[in-house]
Amino acid sequence: MIQIYDKFSLSKDNNIFLAKRNIIDNIYKSARLEGIAVTFSQTYAICNGANVANLSVDEVVAINNLKRAWQFIFDTMEYPKVDFAFIC
Numbered sequence: 001m002i003q004i005y006d007k008f009s010l011s012k013d014n015n016i017f018l019a020k021r022n023i024i025d026n027i028y029k030s031a032r033l034e035g036i037a038v039t040f041s042q043t044y045a046i047c048n049g050a051n052v053a054n055l056s057v058d059e060v061v062a063i064n065n066l067k068r069a070w071q072f073i074f075d076t077m078e079y080p081k082v083d084f085a086f087i088c
Contacts, residue, residue: 019074031043
């Protein structure tokens, strides 16, 4: 029997797995959208704590902030409610 898989209706665990698997690519694309001239390999190195030449400190900080934003989302998945304290 052939089992039909709906790739557009993923479970919460599958969505989290997919987001974590593609996190470097998402950070790279977000940085490019922000106008930072960075390559995928430079983004990978920055996310793993390496120093990268030819990038300003502000650009490296922006990429690290994107990484921290994703980590915050993963860390607060089970937060019971979104209120003013959570947003702050």
